[in-house]
Amino acid sequence: MSEIKIEIISRNCIKPSTPTPPYLETFRLSLLDQLSPNIHGNSTFFYPYNSTNDPISEFSTRSKLLRKSLSETLTRFYPLAGRLQDASTIGCNDDGAFFIEARTDSPLSDILGSPDFNRIQHLLPTSDKETVEISNGSMLLVQFTLFGCGGTTVTISLTHKIADIAAFIALIQSWTAACRGVAEVAVPELDIGGSLFPQREILGMSASVHIAAEKFKARRFIFSEFKVGELRSRIISALGKEAEFKPSRVEVVLALIWRCAISSSRSKTGSFKPSALFQAVNLRPRMDPPVPDSALGNFVWPFAVMAEEEGDLELQELVKKMRKSMKEFLEKKVNKFKGDGFGAVMEALKERGELFKKNKDILVYKCSSWCKFALLEFDFGWGNNVWMTSVNNLVSNTIALMDTQDGGVEVLVTLDEQEMDIFEQHQELLQYALRNPSIII
Template sequence: MDAENHVKIISKVIIKPSSPTPHTHKTVKLSFLDQLLAPPFYVPFIFFYQPDNSTVSVNHAQISQQLKNSLSEALTLFYPLAGKLNPQISTVDCSDDGAEFVEARVHTCLSDINFFDCGGIAIGICSSHQLTDGASLVAFVDSWAAACRGQGQKGNFAPPSFDLARYFPPRNMSGFGFPELKKEKLVTKRFVFDKEKLAALKCAAVFGPPGSSAVKGPTRVEVASAFIWKHFIENGHHVKNVPAAWHIVNLRPRVNPTMENVFGNFILKKFIFSSGADPEFHELVSKMRNGLREIDDEYIRKLSREYDGYVSDISKFYDLVASGEMESVGFSSWARFPVYEMDYGWGKPVWVCPTSCPEKNVVFLMGTKDGDGIEAWVNMLESSSEILEIKFKLLGIN
């Protein structure tokens, strides 16, 4: 049976908020960070749930209705997600138009790879990146799951705040735009850095060559990112400049006081450059760490006042990459988000993953369910994937 016959669309409906959005909240302004950093595409994530007594004993029609009702409740709290995005004037029209809810049946078992024949359930979430970042999307899913469990709209997060534009007002961005994505044949590969592989990488970062500066207590995200970055450096000698990396930084915990409930793209893209054509692994880990630690409360507050320099830097970076003078690899980490706590009433997910991305050399980092490992989802050219797969298999082998 081919893939098309495995999946059957059962229904498509529009779910509206359970209560109308007040007239005083009908328009939400996009922030300067939404304008500047959000790529013009959707990044879906999927939550997989194994069958248990609650999903086997209750028919799929009842579960579907529970999900629809609770989605309606969650959209009342997260009302911009039921509106219309208008990037030309940097606003969201909170018109209560609703969100599309698609129901499908998958003719296979969840253990082999919506409603599965085995009773398992997969819930996919897809929202415009121009409106949400990872933290915003997780907060929405948490609210939806809480409503589905019968615990109201409020989950484990504080109610969302939609005033990011108050701190980062929209700017005149004429002449600047996210670079047009080239139509290239990309593949998405998943690499699981388990405890053993991460231990080998951390050891290499801590105990570098004699005379080198060691990195104390490297994190799993730092070493996994540096390993993949080193691969792209070694695989990109044809370009004029040394390949660079960028990492998405969640700004919520880095401001004082923290702003954990802010909805929108409260993120920054930090560019990190290697010091040579063939850097040591521990050097890349160190550069990754030092670069990310620069993003603190003072840095963020300065950006809110003096944004021209950052816009100029990001524009030059995009131009170099677009012209082929520089190769880059980017990372977005969900490793600290509580995605494995999202319980709709039939238990916690057994697996959470992204899907493919239309942007080349972009890596999503997910924490494994046990909390010890890292799953790296790498979107790249097929020629790059073959070499990375070989090096990954050799990682940790003495």
């Protein structure tokens, strides 16, 4: 497959349209923000060309509109225009976000016809060293790329330090509304995180589960709505009289992915190792009162599901374990977050440390489900995106799930290179999933 060649047209620092007042110059992060890694997550949105105008002229017009509306949006989300001062504070100095214009002669169909993460990585603002240096610690970077066919992509690179998936979507919804000229744009709530989870001195501790690998691969799989139903029926049948609940789409797909990942590791090493799957839970709807999606910050915490013996790897067993662990977390842990957030965090970190101390060779996987989040409805004024993807070039052993347009599930998986070579050929996986099909537009 030919390499995609990107030409940087311009780099612009985008400052809030209205300066941030001096009394807001310091933004204190919440406890959960303190524990979140200062790394950028990248999300790329794909837009086919839908105009009869000259593509280059149209690109210029749209770029100006994006920059103007981003400036307006940063006035509402003013911490994103600042710079991280330390692990607990943002200096809201209006240093700005960075907006990069780029172009390529390649048609958009080259990527949508056969999505390849190595090629998509060229669409990320964080992949350009000069941009990273010039941006000088920018918390938000955007790359707007024009393709030879007139199609475009918008890649948004936002630090995890201050935003979970709900906050990210709130930002994009506010930006797209401003870009379309909506009269009343929702205003984010910025103080909830700090009031619910006051920051504390927690030197040397991290809530993130970082799984490093020297070399790893990212792959994409699609489970159609029909295949998800087929897999669910198989698992319900295996549960038999124990089928007291109907497994969710996420549970059945994740059980199969996890099982095949463990199998791939065993094929590589020649031995079975206990495994922990950390699943991220959205705390927002579970707080009292619920935290709105418009609140900036992190309101997510992971819980662990354990597969300690080979007998645990039957799909129905993994589903039961996921459901039981989730239930225990919701019934026994979430209430503690509602009260003494610091105590709940310290207890969870202690339990995690004991888990790793007890199982030094444990296989760790980290899962985030973006299902039920509207990731295919971002209209800047020229129609919804036909696809969204997130390139992970930092951490291995990750699993991300999101909805497809037809009710199925799209899965992005990263694994050690050798394990991925085995994983993507796994017959049980391919019985239910398509390996990287084209994006139909």
